[in-house]
Every structure is written in structure tokens, then in C-alpha cells.
Amino acid sequence: MKIAYKALLSGLLGATALTCGSAAMAQDDTLKIGVVTFLSGQAAQSFGVPAADGGKLLVAKMNAGEVPAPFDTVGMGGMQIELVLIDEAGGATVQVQEFRNLVQRENVDVVVGYVGSGDCLAVAPVAEELKQFTILYDCGTPRVFETAEYDYVFRTAAHASMDNIGLARYLKAQGTEVSTFAGINQDYAFGQDSWADFTAAMAQIYPEAEVAAALFPAFGAGQYGTETSALMSAQPDIVHSSLWGGDLQAMVLQALPRGLFQRSEVVLSAADHILPPLGKQMPEGVVIGARGAYGFLAPESDLNTWWFDAYEAEYDVMPVQAPYRMAQALLGLKVAVEKAMADNGGTKPTSEELAAAMQGSTWDSPGGLIEMANANGHQAIQPTAFGKTVKDAEGNIVLEDIVRFDARCVNPPTDVIALDWINEGFPGAQCD
Amino acid sequence: MNNTLKVVVIGAIAALALMALGFAMPRWLLFTATKAVAFGIVALGIVTLMRGGLVSFGQGMYYCVGAYASGQLAARYGVTDAFILLIVGGLGSGLIAAVVAPLVARYRGIFFAMLTMALSMVLYGVLAKINAIGGSDGFNLPKPTFAGFAPQDGASDIALYAVAVATASLCAVLCRLYYDSRPGLIALASRENELRVEYLGASVFAVTARNFIIAGVLAGLGGTINAMALGHVDPFFSYWTTSGEFVFIAILGGYASAIAVFGAALITELVRSFSGSYFPDSWQLLLGIFLLAVIVFLPLGFGSLWARRRVTPPPADEEIRS
Incomplete structure (x- = not known):
């Protein structure tokens, strides 16, 4: 038996060596x-x-x-x-x-x-x-x-700074009134950065607007009952979120029956990929970003x-x-x-x-x-675009009210740190 | 004394042979080997605990503390000397382990494993929230130097590998000597029957605490080596799956031998890497089959291939005891 193990082991090592040796030159x-x-x-x-x-x-x-x-x-x-x-x-x-x-x-x-x-x-x-x-x-x-x-x-x-600057600009372009806004973002670097960029951009574009709540559920939490309650009682005009994937689908499905989407306008910075899996369950009137002009938003x-x-x-x-x-x-x-x-x-x-x-x-x-x-x-x-969900004649969710932004309207100039650029009021931005 | 000399000589020869082998290795293997050696050092800590009948599912915590302590020293204060970083990493995690040891040393079996894992996840959660040190994305650290000597590109990989091998050999020699010493043998005895050990006048609590601190220092050394090799540290170092990897390596190596874990670490890394590059969609399945095969055919780990005489298999009802 012992010999068998040794043979197995040496065979394994031999095979490894062989594979290394045969890694062909490009x-x-x-x-x-x-x-x-x-x-x-x-x-x-x-x-x-x-x-x-x-x-x-x-x-x-x-x-x-x-x-x-x-x-x-x-x-x-x-x-x-x-x-x-x-x-x-x-x-x-x-x-x-x-x-x-x-x-x-x-x-x-x-x-x-x-x-x-x-x-x-x-x-x-x-x-x-x-x-x-x-x-x-x-x-x-x-x-x-x-x-x-x-x-x-x-x-x-x-x-990702582009996505959140663009969202704030989209709200302005749509003539949305904002006096209070809230955020629900995952508690990791992407979520924290997204919220920081969005609040900074809102401070420039809607200087009067106040933050009603900033929620950071854990990455992969899957349960958003508490957060939904907090958002419902805060009653913000806008709810911002950079959630994605299964977390975002879960949040949408849990907040939908509680009326969050009726009470506040929900703006999602990176949500286009949940439209195919959610299909007709996706509510109308939600602002959707795709981290670029992609899919429904593509030129x-x-x-x-x-x-x-x-x-x-x-x-x-x-x-x-x-x-x-x-x-x-x-x-x-x-x-x-x-x-x-x-x-x-x-x-x-x-x-x-x-x-x-x-x-x-x-x-x-x-x-x-x-x-x-x-x-x-x-x-x-790169240029980007945002749109709002709406049902088409067959009841499928598509995007309307699409607004496009030039690359230099939502991206900082070269060698400027994104957050500094936002806080200085977007110097040199070219928005047509 | 004779035994001590023998172990030291074997350790020195092994270290020199492995260093020489480093010059013959292709560069990708050199990096994988460095990482495997670092993982092996951490797994050696788990083996030390296993000899006392305990498995920690939270060694990622001490691995992470070592990496963050030395990494912050390098990134923030510009201390890049590998030897200083190793000392800081090892002592830092040893210190934290010494604080935690009295708390966890009173627990056994699954309670010990879960408590250590819970603590490591607390550290993960805290680090992911601190943006000043990079939050969940972590931070980069500069290339290490070696006692004032700053080798370029390829030479730097070899130098770090040599330091890793030297550290690992030293750890393996010290662990072997500890295992064969009276306190080390008491640990093995407490694995068999804690009650009898207490009646013989030894303290199982002290044995466990001591093993836990040793494991913490070893994990910190491993974490420091990997931080230097990778040039990047993030809270994932303390995530439970990282700890799980260490446990796997320790189980594959087995507790009979102090060197088997290093072989186990290298083989695991190679199997994972090759299955990942040839079967990108199903590499987890292959790795799982490999682990199962080892557990079925070598239940006492790779170390049992040559160290079988040293340790007799435990009785079948061993798990019922606690």
C-alpha cells in the first residue's frame, strides 16, 4: 500500500513537471x-x-x-x-x-x-x-x-466617480426637485466611495439639499428590511444606491411591496444588469445607470x-x-x-x-x-447616459428619458483627483 | 542533546538545499514557492495546535495582523528591511495572540474553532471599515530590502524566497525541538487524555495558551512574508476562507511531521493553480476531489508517509472523548 501512495505522489509530481516543461513559447x-x-x-x-x-x-x-x-x-x-x-x-x-x-x-x-x-x-x-x-x-x-x-x-x-457625478447631473437635467436625499450603499470601498462622490456632487449641484440618511448594509447582506424601514421613515426625495447583483435585486424586491418606490425617487448608479433577471418585476420610474452608455442606454x-x-x-x-x-x-x-x-x-x-x-x-x-x-x-x-424605467406596450421594462453626458462633463480633467474636482465645482467641465 | 544537533543539522541542510533549488526554478514557480512556504509557516502553527488536540479556524487573524503591522510600517514609515518587518510582524501577532490566548484556551473542539473564527471575522469587519488604511481594497507596500541591500527585479524574488526558506527552516527546527521537549510531549498527551495530564500535575490551560501564542507568532511571520511577496495587503487576509486554506494545508500535512506542511502547501498551490488555468470553470471541483482523495488515502496527512513510526494512529473513538 505504501508503495502505491508513493507511486501516486511521484506520478502527480511528474505530471506537474511535464506540464511546466511543455508550456509552449508564444x-x-x-x-x-x-x-x-x-x-x-x-x-x-x-x-x-x-x-x-x-x-x-x-x-x-x-x-x-x-x-x-x-x-x-x-x-x-x-x-x-x-x-x-x-x-x-x-x-x-x-x-x-x-x-x-x-x-x-x-x-x-x-x-x-x-x-x-x-x-x-x-x-x-x-x-x-x-x-x-x-x-x-x-x-x-x-x-x-x-x-x-x-x-x-x-x-x-x-x-466610478463618473457614475455618481452623472446621476446628480441627470436629476438636475430632469428638473427634479431635491430637498432631502438618502443613500443605501454596501459597506466596502466601492459603496463608500460611491456615496462620497454622490454627496459631494449633490452639494455642488443641489447646495440646499440635505442628507436624510446614509445607510451602509454589509456586502452580501441580502436582507434590507431594517434599511427599508429607515428609508421609509426618513422620507427623502431621492434614494441613492450603488448596490449591484444579488444584493440589488434583493433590495428592490424587498422594498417594492413596502412602497419605497412610490414614496421616493430611487436612483441606481450601476443597475442595468438587474433588468434582464428581474424582468417585469422591476418597478417603473427608477433612474438607472450602467457605468457607461451601455445596453438600453447605448448610442x-x-x-x-x-x-x-x-x-x-x-x-x-x-x-x-x-x-x-x-x-x-x-x-x-x-x-x-x-x-x-x-x-x-x-x-x-x-x-x-x-x-x-x-x-x-x-x-x-x-x-x-x-x-x-x-x-x-x-x-x-467615456460618455455616459442615464434613463428611467418604464413599461413598454407589452409590459416589458425599458428605459426612457435618456440623457447623455459628454465624457468631459462627468470625468475630471487629467491629473485632477476626482473628489477634489467635484468639491471645487467641476472647473473646466464641458457639458455641451 | 544528540537529537537537538541532528534536528539543527537536518534543518540547515534542508534550508541550503531549498535555497539552491531556488536558483534552478522558473520564476513563476519561485513566487508560488515563496507563497507556499509562507502558508506552510502559518499551517505549522495549526499543526502545533493540532498536537494539543485543537484546530483554529481563525489563524487568518494573526496572519492578517502580521501583514498589517509590518505592511503599515513599510508603507507609512518607509521601513523596508525584511528582517525588521519579520520581527515586527511576528511579535505583533504574537502579542495579540497572547491577549486572546487566556480567553480561548478554556474552550475545546468546535467551540474553540468557532471562537477563533469569530474573532478573525471581527478583525476583517473592522479593517474593511477603516478608510485610512485602504478599507476593503487594502493598501500597497514597497519592495523589501535585505539588510541595506536592495536587489533589482529577478534578484529580489530570489532574495525573498531565500528569506522565506530560512525563516521556515528556523521555525520548523524550533517546532521540532519543542514537539520533542517535555512541554511539547505534554501537549501531545493532552490530545490523548486531558484529565490524566491534569492529574499528572501539568496544566492543559497553559499548554493550550502556549501553543496558541506560538501559532500566532508563526502566522504573523507567514503574513509578513506574503505581504512582502505580494506587495499588497487587504482585509481578505483575515477572512474565514483564508483561515480555511491554512486548516486544509495543516490537515494535508498532518501533525506527525514539522516539514510535511510545507510540501502540502506547495502541492495545494500547484494543484489549485494548474486546475485554475486549465479548467477555469470547474477548478473548485478538481481541488475538492484532490483534497478528498488525500483525506481518504492518507488520513494522517502527507507526513504519515515518512513519520508513521513516530506517531501511532489515534484510537477510533478519539472524537467522542471531548
């Missing part, structure tokens, strides 16, 4: 992209899996050369794209380790990933140390480029029509924010790869060449024009 006619997003855990169903699905679909279409102009060349710069998908679950510790494995073991050419802000903050310095071109496609914290400078790290989506363009239809045809559900954000990262990467190859004579670009091509780049995406305008050309700004 070839010149394929571009290997490591994609890291949540495939398990709380953020998987809302963000991770739809983003991975969107990425797989877009890459298949790119490899076949089926994406509309100007992205109609095959693959990226003629190279076929190979995805290596990794689960983002397990916290920043595991992600730093897996990032190193992607770069040093799997020899990926590019890493695109990270929904969690903590993961972005932890991975960025490692990417810099390994000199690995890396795109952060989703995470919301403004801290990534506000507290450090990177050469190899880029974020192809606006950070009309050939690219968006193609993307929306292709995604819906493949997965039988409309694309929400996560696949849009993945698509804008991959399209930006395609532009950068082709620009770098035009400059270097058509060979596969290095991380340095990719970084030089991506810095300050602009490209069209289904959600509008992406400009790498901030943080020395490393942080994207």
Missing part, C-alpha cells in the same frame, strides 16, 4: 490574451460571466474577420487571438500569483482583466515590475492612477447594433455593462496592436510597443468614443 502568428474575471462567487453572474461570454464572442468574430468597420481586419493585426481564461475569485493574494503565472508560465502577450478594485490595486504594481502590458477593463476605484504612475498599465473604462451606431444583435443571438439575453466593458477593452487592444505593428514593420508588438501605441489612444466602441485622456494617457474617459 508563437508569432497568434496573440495570447490572458482574461481574468469572476467565474465564481458573488460577482460572477452579474459581471464576470457575461464579460467572459462577451470576450469569447468578440474574439471569435474578430478571428473570423466579421466585426464591422473599422475593426474588420482578421484577428488583431492579422494574428489569430487565443484566450486564456482565469477565475478572479480568491482575493488579491491569489490574483497576484495567477497574474505571475499567466505572464511567466503561460507566456501571454497581454493581460485583460479585473472587476475587483482590490485586485486592480494589487496587480498594477506587479504588472509594472514584470514590464507586462496590462489592461484593467472594469474596476471602479479612482485610486489606481491617483496614487501611483504606471507605464505598462491602462484602464479602458472610466472610473445608436452600426457598431452597437451589430454588437447588441450578435450578443443577443448568441446568448439569448441582451448585453449589459460587463460585456460592453470587455468589448471596449478588446477593441482598444486591437487598435493598439495594429498601430504598434504599423510602426514596427508588422512584427508582433512587445509590451513596450503596445504601451506606446495605447497611450493617449482613442477608438470607437459600442458604448461611444473611448479616449485615453487622463493619467498621462493611461486612464480612459
